[in-house]
Amino acid sequence: MSDRVEVLKTYKLYIGGKFPRTESGRYYIPENGKSEKLGNICLASRKDFRNAVVVARKAQAAWAERSAYNIGQVIYRIAENLEARKEEFIKLIQKEKLISKTAAVAKVEESIDQLVYFAGWSDKYQQLFSSVNPVASSHFNFSIQEASGVVAAICDSTTNFKDFVTAIAAVTCSGNSIIVLADEKAPLSAISFAEILQHSDVPAGVVNILTGKAAELESHFSSHMDVNTLLLVGDTFSISSIEKIASVNLKRVRKWSNTFLKSQANSPYLLKDFLETKTTWHPIEQIGGAKAGY
Secondary structure (H helix, E strand, C coil): CCCCCCCCCEECCEECCECCCCCCCCEECCECCCCCECCEEECCCHHHHHHHHHHHHHHHHHHHHCCHHHHHHHHHHHHHHHHHCHHHHHHHHHHHHCCCHHHHHHHHHHHHHHHHHHHHHCCCHHHHHCEEECCCCCEEEEEEEEECCEEEEEECCCCCHHHHHHHHHHHHCCCCEEEEECCCCCCHHHHHHHHHHHCCCCCCCCEEEECCCHHHHHHHHHHCCCCCEEEEECCCCCHHHHHHHHHHHCCEEEEECHHHHHHHCCCHHHHHHHEEEEEEEEEEEEECCEEEEC
16 A cells, blocks of 8 residues: 555635635745645745735724723733644644743743733833923924834744744834745745734734745835834844945834843834834913913
8 A cells, every 4th residue: 555645734814804815826835854844835036025015004094993901902812812723733743843841832932922022012112111391492392103104024034933923012012013924945835824823803904924935025125115014033134235225215123033032032122123203292372471281
């Protein structure tokens, strides 16, 4: 009898709260260090990315207008659902990264903790980063933080599941939407995380997950005129060439190296990478010799 042919799972993209196949019809089959096939993985195209930007832009304004408390609730719900499926993700990470169960457990639990951490900051970062500014005129002057908009993130092969989750949590907790390209060589845990998002009250389009080759897509990520911030997660990027492309529309570029994430992943200052400062002037009226705002 001939050996049985394994039926590999087909993993689709996650765009606008749905699971479409890539419009190009292409796929690839990554293998782990033991030459074990990981699955049929969609090879996302430029059109897939552009579709994701459209839905991310549409979703971002409504997401940013939600109360900070509600945003924190949604992100906390993601943590709850990941906790419930912890064993599944431990096995996925072991399979794709070939690490010990102890190490895989640590990565999943750290990812859950990151979600809880940034859920807590969702209604507190304004107090930390906003200010009342002294001015030499009869005005109140306030600086507050606003979401930068649509963030496009690329995770390279040196990243892990915790880095991927940290990017999503840090970007979305301040009202941004995100399109993230998973690690090309180990995409199982990342694209499976989309199932967690779909059952966690995350509005369609706030988080979009693509799989494919960074070499094909990074120029589109950095040159798209409706992306506000480009986030590079990992150590293999040629930052100078990407910044040159991104400068076409003065796009903000941020790079999180592995060393940086090891020391700064638990910091509210990660949020600053995706915030814009808005300053408001408010006149003061003189009433009976005393100053009063109106």
